[in-house]
Amino acid sequence: MTIPDQHPIDARLAEALRERTRVADAELDQLWRTIVRAAETHPQRGAGRWPVVHLGRRPWLLAAAALLAVGAVGMTLLMAGGPGPDPLSVGPHNGPIYVTGDVGEGWLTVDLADGAVERARGMEHVIANGQRLSDTSWSPDGSRLAYVVGDVGDVFVVDIPGGSPVRIADCVALYRCGVAWSPDGTRIAVSDGGRVDLVDPDGLVEASFRIDAGRHVTQPAWSPAGDWIAYVSITASDDWAVWAIRPDGTDDHQVSAAAEPGMIALDPAWSPDGTRVFYLGQARHAGPRPNAARGGGDDTPDLQVLSVAVSGREEEPVLVDVVGRCWCINFGPSFAVAPDGSAFLVATQAMPVADGVGAQDGLFLIDAGTLEARFLGPGPVNSRVTWAPRP
């Protein structure tokens, strides 16, 4: 690849742009004075840095205001209960669960008893502006959140709690833009259509790569060692599968089973040792389907947690059937793995139809060892879940 410096088009472009960009010195002088005057009257954000108080350590500092906010926006996660000791934390390395939905976002606070989850209590807002976030990713130390604002595709980073969001990128494609924070904390992968930018937390694009034409990248996820990025690939014919690619754009390959017409893959997440990718498989069916348990239709579960080795296509058996076989349609389920790999979290949006039986709509916690699933409670509409590391 060569770039001739003296290509005729370059000289013509330079000349045309010079004609376009003439500004009088007096205008610049006036602009400079205006900027300095504005600086004199605008306080700098975080002069001396704002104090970082991690919710995971002091979850009750914002509890009162958060509960008020919950009431105001009609969040209906509440099931019961007085104050619990901590947001959900199954194991010492796991921070709180973070949930976004159509009417805002916040921590899901869950009471613990003897190390087990008992009940969801409510949402504590982290970014108190009611935005609908289409993807989120935590910094490895759990102190910052990268997120995509759903309607406009802008990507922000914010210190948690109390920081002001700083925009670091925006998505041109406006189609399932995704973010993933690298495990060393230095880069954020921003997927936008078929392109992935590796952006530093200040918003500087350090590298970019583009996958094959005709596929979209979404829901990127870094491996723990930072040597792979798993992602969901969506083709023009609407095949959804998990792929993995090196951060330099090489070794792009499919890791989930060959595209199955009856299944789409969602939300890849890595095992802590980096050898496997977990993901959510969702049955694809055009409408409500018969309930196999009641004697009709196929017996493919609506939602399954699956596992596959990144090195090959060694699909493991279904780990768990999340919501059973129901007469229902699942809209936008979401999946996360605890940072220590001890548990899975699934948010479902199952809408029962007719006399649907067995459809449970909400947030499920699944023990990765026993595969025992616990229903935590209903989530906000269009829930997306992530699991923060322990700060």
Add this chain to the structure above:
Amino acid sequence: MELIEDLGEVVGSSDDGLIARARAGDTEAFGALVAPRLARSVRMAQAILASEADALDVVQETFLSVWVHLADLRDPSRFDAWLNQTLANRSRDALRRRSRVREIPVEDVDVARPDPSIASLERTALLAAFDRLSVPDRQILVLRHLEGLSTEQVAGRLGIPVGTVKSRMYAARRALERALETQR
């Protein structure tokens, strides 16, 4: 520019020192950071937006945003890259706002004393093609061809590796050529 000459002594101190002082709330130091970057920032915005008024607004918003968020800049050596990214983002915002407000077909614009020469028509076509590029593509072409920066200097301004500059330059040029071809 007289403004910059007036501030020569302040600008002569290191940018790291100016940035440190500006982060501490020193508006004089911030003014000294702005001065040598102002004209080129306006040129960049004007090239992208094709409007002097919009460019002046965007540059003002950009520098004010930089001032407000200066504490977020972790590596002072990347100040220019950060500034250029902010400028690109703000320019993109302005383009979006403009597209939401109205669109004026080129043939409807009342151009006083149009210049019918072939050179002028070519220039108009070239700028129309340029205006169809993405903001990052426009930005890198402006740095290279309007500002006349070397590949290494462009890398410094954008905070990206030289190899990335080359590949992005190549892609931007190809995009410009394709945009020109579709007009013919």
